[in-house]
Amino acid sequence: MNEYKKSITKQNNDEYRQWLTDLKLRIRRSQIKAAVKVNIELLRLYWDLGQDIVTRQLESAWGSGFFSHLSDDLRSEFPHLKGFSYSNLKYCKQFYLFYNQNNTIRQQLVGEFEYHPIFQIPWGHHIHIMSKSKSVQEALFYVHKTLENGWSRAVLMHFVESDLYVAQGKSLTNFSRLLPEPQSDLANEIVKDPYNFDFITLTEPYRERELEDALTANITKFLVELGQGFAYVGRQVPVKIGMTERFIDLLFYHLELRCYVVIELKATKFEAEYTGKLGLYVAAINHQRKKPTDNPTIGMIICKTKDKIEVEYSLESSSQPIGISEYQLSKLLPENYKSLLPSIEDIEKGLKNE
Secondary structure, eight states: OOOOHHHHHHHHHHHHHHHHHHHHHHHHEEEEEEHHHHHHHHHHHHHHHHHHHHHHHHHOOOOOOOOHHHHHHHHHHHOOSSSSHHHHHHHHHHHHHHTTOOOOHHHTTTOOOOOOOGGGSSSHHHHHHHOOOOSSHHHHHHHHHHHTTTHHHHHHHHHHHHTHHHTTTTSOHHEEEEHTTTHHHHHHHHOOOOEEEEOOOOEEOOHHHHHHHHHHHHHHHHHHHHHHTTEEEEEEEEEEEEEEEEEEEEEEETTTTTEEEEEEEEEEOOHHHHHHHHHHHHHHHHHHHHTTOOOOEEEEEEEOOOOOHHHHHHHHHOOOOOEEEEOSSOOETTTTTTHHHHOOOHHHHHHHHO
């Protein structure tokens, strides 16, 4: 330690540490602002480049070798800069053409590049969104979700692949009837149908407890699939109802809704009696856990399949706010899966014969 640092720490150690902490925070904020500014300028460059290629009809004028020729020229002039590969130049053209499908966006972009959401997310996110979205509206949905939730590219890819644009808000619910605005609107937004549990592997047939075990063993991925705002409280949460102790499959608290969310998992087709049982649990949480500052508890049934008419009748008869969705499993193994695998003896025999 040098003499200057010794003197500083001796004179006023606490004050110095506090100042250093604040300084580090200011530096990090400055780095973030600089990164955002660099990203905006990069996307503006890509937009202008795509616009030039389209409006000047350069591809038509130069023929099929245009992008390769332009890539060679730019990389020769700027050897240390990335982003001028053949494929990325093609993406620049796609970027301009894709968002020019919408007249509203075109009007908003006049002189307001830095304020429009499409210039606020990383280029790698755009490539995936443009490649997978069927419309500008769908692309903007993922752009806004990325900004709201700070999604990494991996998380964005998960939600795009699981078709969140179609699934979000598609759960059958009675929220509009039983919850006040704006809670009912937000509650409808946070539920989706179907939920994609492709991060777990189960062997057919399986029971609710095995599904619950698999989801809680992968709680981080489960929370990502549920969406922003869900905080895990516990599984098999006990509630005393009269003289009987019952157990809730999964209990969450939603930070934006400011309410508890009771989730019941069903590895079967939806049955009408499930709604009554869940309504009982929702009422119990309202009486036993809900604080005066909390909003009314909501319930969710996530089942294997459902009949829409039966669900609608069941929700109409319920006095508790409940949503009902399906789930999908992409890694479901057949019932005779274990018999298809070689035994230890078979493996040992194979090794001996090599």
